[in-house]
Amino acid sequence: MEFGEIHKFIVILIITFGFCLTFWVYWADRKKEVNRIFFLMNIFILSWIGLSYVSDLPGQIGQALLWNRLNFGVISLFITTAYFFSLNFPHRTEKYSIWDKSILVVGIFFALISVSTNLIIKDIASREWGTDIIYGSWGSIFLGIVFILTILILFKLFKKYHTLSFKEKLKVQYFLLGVFVFAILNIIFNIALPSIKGILEYYYLGNYSAIFLLGFTAYAIVKKELFDINVVLTAFLVGIIAILLFLDALLFTEIFWVQIAKGVILLIFLFFGYYLIKSVIREIEQRKKLQKMASDLEKANAELRKLDASKSEFISIASHQLRTPLAVIKGYLSMIDEGTYGNLPKEAKEKLKSVFESNERLIRLVNSLLNISRIEAGKLVPEKKKVRIEDLISRTIKEFSIIATEKNLYLKFIKPDRKLPEISVDEGKIGQALLNIIDNAIKYTGKGGVTVKAEKDEKDENILIEVSDTGEGLAKEDTFKMFQSFSRGNIGNWLHSEGAGLGLYISRKFVEMHGGQIWAKSEGRGKGSRFYIKLPIKS
Amino acid sequence: MKNKIVIVEDEKMLAEMYRDKLERSGFEIYSAPDAEEGLELIKKIKPDLILLDILLPRENGVGLLSKVRKIADIASIPVVAFSNYDDEETKKEVKRLGAKDYLIKTNYTPQEVVDKIREYLR
Secondary structure (H helix, E strand, O other): OOOOHHHHHHHHHHHHHHHHHHHHHHOOOOOOOOHHHHHHHHHHHHHHHHHHHHOOHHHHHHHHHHHHHHHHHHHHHHHHHHHHHHHHHOOOOOOHHHHHHHHHHHHHHHHHHHHHHHOOOEEEEEOEEEEEEEOOOOOOHHHHHHHHHHEEEEEEHHHOOOOOHHHHHHHHHHHHHOOOHHHHHHHHHHHHHHHHOOOOOOOOHHHHHHHOOOOHHHHHHOOEEEEEEHHHHHHHHHHHHHHHHHHHHHHHHOOOHHHHHHHHHHHHHHHHHHHHHHHHHHHHOOOHHHHHHHHHHHHHHHHHHHHHHHHHHHHHHHHHHHHHHHHHHHHHHHHHHHHOOOOOOOOHHHHHHHHEEEEEEHHHHHHHHHHHHHOOOOOOOOOOEEEEEHHHHHHHHHHHHHHHOHHHHHHHHEEEOOOOOEEEHHHHHHHHHHHHHHHHHHHHOOOEEEEEEEEOOOEEEEEEEEEEEOOOOOOOOOHOOOOHHHOOOOOHHHOOOOOOHHHHHHHHHHHOOOOOOOEEEOOOOOOOOOEEEEEEOOO | OOEEEEEEEEHHEEEEHHHHHHHHOEEEEEEEOOOHHHHHHHHOOOOEEEEOOOOOOOOOOHHHHHHHOOOOOOOOEEEEEEEOOOOOHHHHHHOOOOOOOOEEEEHHHHHHHHHHHHHHHO
C-alpha cells in the first residue's frame, strides 16, 4: 500500500470513528443542549479534517481554492460552536448574554466571507506536498478572532470550574486533556516543524489529533462514572509509547534480530505499563475510600455537634426555668429566717436552715449545669484583667470561714514571703475554681482543717496554688477521674457525693482556659489530699 | 423622703416578694409586669432606681433599657438588671447600656438585693 492510500485510509478511519462518537453522544440524550452543540461542533471538526485532506489531493489543484475557503468557513463555525460548547459544558451556569449572541453573529459572518470573498484567502500556491494558502487583507483578523475565541473558551471553563461538583470537574478535565493533546500536536506539526525545520507536509497530523479532543469529550459527556484523569493520562502515555515502540520496531528497524529484541522490549513495557495503570487505579480507589470515610466522619461529627448543641440549649433553658422557683424559695426562707414574718421557735429555725442549705445546693447544681452547658457549647471566654492572687484567695477563704468554724476545722492561708506578681485572669472563673476546690476540701474533711498556699514556681513562670486538707484522701485512680466531665462516664463513684463530679470538672475547664493546669495528689484513703492549680504568670 | 423604685418583673410571686422586702426596708415601690407598662410607669414616676428583669413577655428588658436611655428626663436613672437569664452576651449588652449591675436572682437573698440597691443609691 503506498503512502497516499494509507493517508486516505487514516482520514476515512478518523472521520468514520468521529461520526460514530458524534451520534453516540447525540443519541445518548438528544434533549440536552450540550449534546446537540457537541453534535454540531463535531460535524464542523470532521468537515474540516475532510476538506483539509481533499484540498491537498494532487488531482484537486483546480478546486483547491474553493476547498480551502470552505475549510476556513467551517473553522469559523467550529470555533463558534466550541465557544457555545464551553458555555454549556458540563452544564450552563448563566444565561446567554448579548456578547454570546454577538459571537454567534461574528462566527457566521466570517464563515460567509471566508467562503464567498477573497478577504480571508486570496489565493493558493501549489507545493510539492499539496497547497499553501496566500492570505487576503482580513486573513490576520480571522486568525486573531480564532485565537481570541480559543482563549475565551478556556477562560469560560476555568471561570466556572471551581463552582462545579467533583464529577463535573472530572468531565472538564477530560475535555481539557483533549484540548491539550490537540494543541500539543498542532504546535508540533503546524508551528514547530514548519518554523524550525521548514517541514510543512505533516501539518494534517495536527488536524487529525482533533479526534483526541472529540473522543475525550464524547466520553466525558456520555459516561456518568469517569475514570480519574490520572488513570487516563497514564493509560494515554503508556499507549503512545507502546505505539511509538511498535512503529519503531516495524518500520524503522531493518535487522531482524534487533526487531525481535525491540519486540521483547515492547512486551516488557506493556507488562509494566499494565501494572502501572492498575496501581494508579488502585491508589485512586484507596484515596476515594479515604475521602469517603473522611466525609462520613465529618458528617457524623457535625451531627454530634448538633446534638451536643441542642443538649446544651436544653440545659440552658431548663436551668433558667428552674431558677425562678428556687429564687422564690431562697427569698422567702431568708426573710422568714431574718424574722420578717415574726420570730420562729429555735427548733423550727434550725430546720429552716436545713431547707435553706438544701435549696442552696440545688442552686449550685443548676449553676454547675449551666456552666457545663456553656463550656461544652464553647460559649465561655475568659474576660481577663490584672488580679493579685493573694487577694482572690483571701476573699474566697472568707466565704468559708463560718462553715469551717461550724465544722470545727481550721482554714488558713499561708501567704508567700514576697508579694506575687499580678496576673491576668478572669477573676470570676478562677475564683469559682478555687471556691469549688476549697468547698470540696472542707466537705470531705472531718477533723483538722484546710491550708491554702500560693507561691511562684522555681522558674518564675507560674503561680502555684495548693489546697491541702487532712480529710478522707483519695484512691490513686480517683485523682485523675475526678476532673472528668460527669457526662463522659466512668465517674459513677463520684456521682453519689453531692456535686463533686461537676464542680471539679468546671474548675478544670476554667483553669485550662487560662493556659493553666489543675491536679490532685493523695497518699491514699484517710491520708488527706492536696489539690493544685497552676496559672501562667505571662498569658 | 422615701426613695422610689420601679420593679419590672413578670413573675408575680417574685414581684410580690421583692415589693414586700423593699417596702419593709423603707422604699416606695411601683411595679409593672412587662416592658410597655414599665416604660409608662418610669416616665410617670421618674423613680430613683429601676429594678429590671430581663426576660419579659413581648419586649425584653434590654429593649426597655435602651428606650429608657433615649428619653432625656429618665435617661440617667440608675438601673439594676435582675434576672435568672445568665447569658454573657446579654450581660455585656446590659452593661453597655449603662446598667449598674446584672444580678442573678438565685445568687442573692432579698436582703442582699436591698444592700446592693442602697449601694447604688448612695
